[in-house]
Amino acid sequence: MDAFRKILDDVDEVDLTPMIDVTFLLLIYFMVTTMLVQPESQLSFQLPGKPQSSDSVTPMESAKINSMSDGTITLNGSPIPVDDPYELTQLINNLTNTRKLRDGLIQTGQKSKEEAELKVEIETDGLSDHQTFVSILNACSAADIDKVSLMIP
Structure with a gap:
């Protein structure tokens, strides 16, 4: 019975410290790279349709x-x-x-x-x-x- 308890006491635990470190590094990386990218400008434009003869535009x-x-x-x-x-x-x-x-x-x-x-x-x-x-x-x-x-x- 003592041998069984010794085996249960020796069970290794998962160390989460490296995973937390990697998570913070990824968070910092994405925060820095998203600040370097300029957002595209919002433009509203009209697709070409039927030409209207009454609205002739001079050059x-x-x-x-x-x-x-x-x-x-x-x-x-x-x-x-x-x-x-x-x-x-x-x-x-x-x-x-x-x-x-x-x-x-x-x-x-x-x-x-x-x-x-x-x-x-x-x-x-x-x-x-x-x-x-x-x-x-x-x-x-x-x-x-x-x-x-x-x-x-």
């Missing part, structure tokens, strides 16, 4: 952005330098300056808010990178542009 009232499969981006036909595909600073600056000019037309009373609102048309070919498209949408959001439409190539 000065819209900005057309093309994204090619080779990574080039053009704004109204002129190429935009792409240093970093995640941050299109030149595109943001161009769109912001255009929007500020239109805001000046509204303030001086030369145009109404509806007439001076900047409309952006994005056209991408089927082989262009999806990240470039998302970066263009983020650039529009950073330039505080609400009217974004997608063009069918």
Whole structure:
């Protein structure tokens, strides 16, 4: 009987200390990495529908952005330098300056808010990178542009 009690007393317990250490390391890792990731901007945009002949937009009232499969981006036909595909600073600056000019037309009373609102048309070919498209949408959001439409190539 004493031998049986000795066996029961020698039962090993599971040490939880290493598992707790690993759990805290994973928690710290995920907290640090989630703070480094920038969230994508929220954009509301309209998908292209039937063209309306009565709402013809003059070229000065819209900005057309093309994204090619080779990574080039053009704004109204002129190429935009792409240093970093995640941050299109030149595109943001161009769109912001255009929007500020239109805001000046509204303030001086030369145009109404509806007439001076900047409309952006994005056209991408089927082989262009999806990240470039998302970066263009983020650039529009950073330039505080609400009217974004997608063009069918």
